Amino acid sequence: MTSRATVARVAAPAAFLLAVTVAVLLVRSGLRAGERPAGSSGAVVAPAGGQTVSVRAGDTLERIAARHGTSVAELLRLNPGIDPIGLRAGRRIRVK
Known part of the structure; x- marks a missing residue:
């Protein structure tokens, strides 16, 4: 060869x-392309006032709602723009 x-x-x-x-x-x-840049926190800014909680690993909106005596619909209303499927541990969301 x-x-x-x-x-x-x-x-x-x-x-x-x-x-x-x-x-x-x-x-x-x-x-x-639709995801946030790696350096961003990806946090949804909760409206001023009210009670906020930090999302724990494995949390869902249903679990958070049950833990705080509210509904998923109310959590979605209080946190416009939140992605219920893309919740990440450490993210702060408004519950009341």
């Missing part, structure tokens, strides 16, 4: 893997 054929035999799979890696990174960044 010639030297050129050997280089092509090694370079082709390497080029393919590089292309696939770049494609995966581009798709992942496109899917994350």
